[in-house]
Amino acid sequence: MTNTLVVKKFEKLLGKDNVLSEKEDCYPYAFDVVEQGLDVKIPDIVVLPETKEQVQEIVKFASKEGIPIVARGAGTNQAGSCIPVKNGIVMHFSKMNKIISIDENNLNCTVQPGVIVGQIQSEVEKRGLFFPPDPSNLAVSTIGGAIAQSASGSRHFKYGGTRDYVIDLEVVTSDGEIIHTSSKTPKNVAGYNLTQLFVGSEGTLGIITEATLKLIPKPESRRVMLAFFDDLKDSAMAVESIIRHRLQPSVIDMMDDKTIYTIEEFSKSGIFKPAEACLIIEVDGTQASVDDQMTRISAVCQEHHVSEIKVAQNQSETDKIWFARRQAFSAVTRLNFDVVAEDLVVPTDRLVDMVHKIQELSLKYNIIIAIMGHSGDGNLHPHFSLDLRDQDQKQRFELAEREMLDYATSLGGTITGEHGVGTVKRAHMHLVNEEPNLRFMRMIKNIFDPKNIFNPDKIL
Ligand SMILES: Cc1cc2nc3c(=O)[nH]c(=O)nc-3n(C[C@H](O)[C@H](O)[C@H](O)COP(=O)(O)OP(=O)(O)OC[C@H]3O[C@@H](n4cnc5c(N)ncnc54)[C@H](O)[C@@H]3O)c2cc1C
The missing domain is CATH 3.30.43.10 (Uridine Diphospho-n-acetylenolpyruvylglucosamine Reductase, domain 2)
Structure with missing residues (x-):
């Protein structure tokens, strides 16, 4: 060409x-x-x-x-x-990177697709506002990519993901027309929800040139704790229990011993101690409610044999914890030549079973699998650490991955919670979509992109 x-x-x-x-x-x-x-x-x-x-x-x-x-x-x-x-x-889109407006009266902002997610957060927070979606790589991820991928992150448990904060999109369609998928008002049900069709469409339906995002008031106070456990399954049971007790932290993330070891090696924070599991639990709200939730969550962790609880004492400790957590993927890449980050979801009351299964598969296929994830949502990122140049390892990985996804779906879960389908999950789409679903998806693609020019051969 x-x-x-x-x-x-x-x-x-x-x-x-x-x-x-x-x-x-x-x-x-x-x-x-x-x-x-x-x-x-x-x-x-x-x-x-x-x-x-x-x-x-x-x-x-x-x-x-x-x-x-x-x-x-x-x-x-x-x-x-x-x-x-x-x-x-x-x-x-690195040159379409401007925040066009922040409308403090109407609680929204309008941005170009190349703006970095972390930049949106820091700009709105200066005005006492909050944009919660927080993919771990928010320091580099663009909002266009996060919308097209329907990214979420640690705070999804309380606040939802990117999909819940997109009010309106400006999109260039396949014939070069510009459309707006909705209005800038908080509510609009005049017709089909085109906005949500584009969210998570991975660039296959059109090109996003502008997005209007919902903002909420910034929580008054925020506190983070680390809960260490000698048994990974106890930590999973604590997660289930926190939910059953109707507590609502903003984050309940889980890390196993391999993840803890590698992020401490990588970040040298001095905060993470060797343990079979650690939960990162963050609570936000008014000062009084934060204190109350921290006490009640600690009590639930005690019921599940927590070995130690560390509460961040100041902003610097909080920052160290989040810095280390956000480097988890990079840290695990240091273990071997390749790392494959899985992204399965199970109902949260099946988290213990899923964690147990992943441990079993690690032994059965003799592959290191570091477990981390947004456990409050039942969203686990088992990271396979291996060398894909080795055909034997590659084959063992494929068998283990298939068994893992089959098990997750048999529990009523799904094959991807936030990373998307792209090319890597295409072959597994039938595990969670019956043929009529796939047929409707193909028809939607065909309506928006009859010549198949937008990101062909992804998702379907
Ligand atoms: C270390 C690490 C941690 C991560 N943590 C998380 C996490 O916690 N939660 C989570 O959900 N995800 C996470 N991710 C993955 C996350 O989905 C992406 O990193 C990110 O949101 C994508 O943004 P990007 O700018 O890199 O987009 P890209 O990777 O460049 O693109 C992503 C998709 O968006 C499409 N796209 C980009 N711009 C446009 C546009 N203007 N119009 C239409 N389509 C467009 C692309 O074609 C592609 O299909 C992580 C990734 C890494 C590497």
């Missing part, structure tokens, strides 16, 4: 600096976080639009010529969602 005329056309539209066409410049865009071996498709051209009108023009051209377009934020998704599978165009 990259002939000189096309490059010149895009350079005229976007400026020379916003078009990459040399193979070595385009090569990094053939990858995201997921290991793909050597069979990568290098995009023919990478474009960095600065305006929605430029996006429109590129889409119109691609649509006319039948050229695939893969939208890209920070490239940090864990599902192979933004790797090109057919060369074509990668549209990188």
